[in-house]
Every structure is written in C-alpha cells, then in structure tokens.
Amino acid sequence: MANIKAVAARAGVSTTTVSHVINQTRFVSDATRERVFAAMRDLNYAPSLVARSLKVKETNSIGMLVTTSSNPFFAEVVRGVERYCFEQGYNLMLGNTEGQAETALSYLTMMLRKRVDGLLIMCSEGQQEVFNQLDWLKTLPVVVMDWGMESKDVDLIADNSWHGGYLATRHLLALGHTAIGCITGPHRRAPASQRQAGFLQAMQEAGITVNALWIQEGDFDCASGFAAMARLLAQPVRPTALFVCNDMMAMGAISAAHQAGLVIPRDLSIVGYDNVALAEFMSPPLTTINQPKEELGRLAVTRLLARINGEQVANNMITVEPDLMIRQSTAPYLGRRIPQ
Structure with missing residues (x-):
C-alpha cells in the first residue's frame, strides 16, 4: 500500500511538502500541488483522516x-x-x-x-x-x-412560536369563530408556552374571553392530542374551533373527534403546527403553521x-418566521356547534 514517502518520491518533493498540500498548512505553488495530487491519484493514495485530525485539530x-x-x-x-x-x-x-x-x-x-x-x-x-x-x-x-x-x-x-400561535388563532377568528380552544404542548417547554401566548394575545385583541376549560395540555404526541380532545368533548359547552400546538397532537385530536362522530371541518375547525410532510395527506388535509x-x-x-x-x-x-398553510381542516363558522 502506498504511503506518503512513495507519494513524495513520485512527485519529486519532500514528505513535508506532501503533508502541507494535504493539510493546507502552508503555501505550495500550483504546479507543485498538482504534481502531488497526480502522484496520489497514480498511487491510489488516501491520506489518513485520523492522522490529519490530530495534526490540524479538526475532524470535519x-x-x-x-x-x-x-x-x-x-x-x-x-x-x-x-x-x-x-x-x-x-x-x-x-x-x-x-x-x-x-x-x-x-x-x-x-x-x-x-x-x-x-x-x-x-x-x-x-x-x-x-x-x-x-x-x-x-x-x-x-x-x-x-x-x-x-x-x-x-x-x-x-x-x-409566539407569532405562529398568533397567526393560527387569527385565521380561525377571520373565519368567524369565537368559541376557540387550544391544545397546548407541555408548559415546561418554551415553544409550547410561546404558542399559547400567541393564541391568548389574538383572542385578547379580538375582545374574546377564553374559556379556561377549553385549554388542555398535551405532550406533543398523538396520544396526548387524542386524550386532550376527549376531555374537550366531555365539556358541557364545546368550542367550534381549535388551535393545536403541533401536528401530531392535531392528528390525535382529529381521530378522537372522528370516533365521536364529528366531521372536520363541518363540526370543528382545527389548525395544527409544524407542517410535517404527513399534514397534507391527512383526511382532511390539515391547515397548519409551517416551520x-x-x-x-x-x-x-x-x-x-x-x-x-x-x-x-x-x-x-x-x-x-413561520407562515400559515391553509388546507381543508378549517372552514367558516356557519352557526353550527359540536353536537351535544
């Protein structure tokens, strides 16, 4: 197997020059550098990345x-x-x-x-x-x-994340919804609390008091979204729209709503967050905040x-900055409420 000495002999230079060419640690003329590279190709020589990393203190x-x-x-x-x-x-x-x-x-x-x-x-x-x-x-x-x-x-x-939560809620408000709930992520995580803060700010600006029972905490996974929706469906008065703080929880929430006999978005409009690749292939395709x-x-x-x-x-x-992707999981409020 070829080594650096063989490369140096083939190129007619010292082993130190070959080392400088490989590690780019000193100026070497274009003609000399090309001779070294040609010798490396001819001899099928590959420099040791481990040895190089020890010399230049980088591993790429x-x-x-x-x-x-x-x-x-x-x-x-x-x-x-x-x-x-x-x-x-x-x-x-x-x-x-x-x-x-x-x-x-x-x-x-x-x-x-x-x-x-x-x-x-x-x-x-x-x-x-x-x-x-x-x-x-x-x-x-x-x-x-x-x-x-x-x-x-x-x-x-x-x-x-604050702006994303604000955009999602403004979209639901623009569709005429006022009874809007939120399935949040775990409050210990900054993005979850920021998305909820954006939701609350949009509701406050619209002059709407949020029903505390319509804010349910999840854990950013499908199962917690399903459970949060089940808790919302158990309420005596239910929202007509939901901002769900990530797409996975939105998937779980839609599944729970479907099992309860609801039709999205006729009975309930839902906005997710993240715009994962699966979002546009859900049934219905999910309106979501795109990261x-x-x-x-x-x-x-x-x-x-x-x-x-x-x-x-x-x-x-x-x-x-996030932006809103409008699909078929949201629709204008037409005076319907989730069936009791």
Whole structure:
C-alpha cells in the first residue's frame, strides 16, 4: 500500500511538502500541488483522516443530539442538517437521547472523545443538568435548535412560536369563530408556552374571553392530542374551533373527534403546527403553521461552521418566521356547534 514517502518520491518533493498540500498548512505553488495530487491519484493514495485530525485539530465532523420522538418534525429537521453538512464537507454524528439524561450524557461524552468540531443540540430543557456536568462543552462551539440548553455561550436557532400561535388563532377568528380552544404542548417547554401566548394575545385583541376549560395540555404526541380532545368533548359547552400546538397532537385530536362522530371541518375547525410532510395527506388535509425545517437546519449548520471557523457574529439568537398553510381542516363558522 502506498504511503506518503512513495507519494513524495513520485512527485519529486519532500514528505513535508506532501503533508502541507494535504493539510493546507502552508503555501505550495500550483504546479507543485498538482504534481502531488497526480502522484496520489497514480498511487491510489488516501491520506489518513485520523492522522490529519490530530495534526490540524479538526475532524470535519459535527455531533447532533436530538430527542427521539414519533414526531416527524425532528426527522425532517435532521434531514436538512445532514444534507447541508454533506454539502459543506462535514460528517454528521447523530445521537438520539430518548428523553433520558443518562443517554444524553453518554452520547455527549462519546462525541467529545471523538473530537467533533462542534455540536448541534435539539432536545428538551430537562437535559440542562447534563450539559452543566461537562466542562469540555464550554470550549466547543454549540448551536441549540428549537429548544434545549440555555446559555449566553451558545447560539439559538428557533422559530417565532409566539407569532405562529398568533397567526393560527387569527385565521380561525377571520373565519368567524369565537368559541376557540387550544391544545397546548407541555408548559415546561418554551415553544409550547410561546404558542399559547400567541393564541391568548389574538383572542385578547379580538375582545374574546377564553374559556379556561377549553385549554388542555398535551405532550406533543398523538396520544396526548387524542386524550386532550376527549376531555374537550366531555365539556358541557364545546368550542367550534381549535388551535393545536403541533401536528401530531392535531392528528390525535382529529381521530378522537372522528370516533365521536364529528366531521372536520363541518363540526370543528382545527389548525395544527409544524407542517410535517404527513399534514397534507391527512383526511382532511390539515391547515397548519409551517416551520421552515430545511431553513432551520441550514441556518444551524451555517452558524455552527461560523463559530468553528472563529468568525465574529452579531448575536447568539436567530429567529425563523413561520407562515400559515391553509388546507381543508378549517372552514367558516356557519352557526353550527359540536353536537351535544
């Protein structure tokens, strides 16, 4: 098998020059560089990435920590991150925490030992104590996506959840609905509380008092959306429209409504959040707030690479604006109420 000495002999240069060409650590003339590359091709020589990483202290790899979830939103964001990493010549090392602090700690320790150049983190705030245990993390570029650890030393890329909740509610109000409920995400998570705040602001501006019984907390999964809808259907007076704080809970809510004999949107209009790929194929297709997931991933990688390269940035927070996708799960209020 060819080695660096054979490449140097073939190109008529020193092994030091070959090393500088490979690692781009010193100026080498175009003619000499081309001779080295030609020799490498002729000898089918591939430089050791491990050896290079030890020399230049870079591995061209990025770690990403994400909470495993049935929510395809995460998979769609990861796909965007992976695509952009590939375009930039970086490998992505992915760790699914499954919501467990011990698993998160294990993955983080492994990624740091493998000398990743930076970290992307997209998992619940409940993991904050895990990050506090790792002093190494303080010297590594870190970008948080959607929600996660909070620190002045890391960058945050997130959608404007308040505005998304506001847009969803304004859409229902514009259709003539005033009896509007909300299935929220878990209040401990910032996006959930922000989306609910946007809902409440829109209702307040419309001069409508929200029925506290029509605000039900879920956990961002289908089962909690189903259970929240069941609680709403048990109320003596029911809403004619719902803002549901993510698409997975909206799917569960629609299933519960269907089993109760309701027709969407004739009996109940529903707006979701995220615009996952499945949303447009639901029955009926789901009106939802679109999070630009590809853009979220691209911005996160771009900011992380800027930090890795030592670039100065103006601030440590980037907000991505959501927009409304109108489909067939919402309709004008025509004086109907959910059957009692």
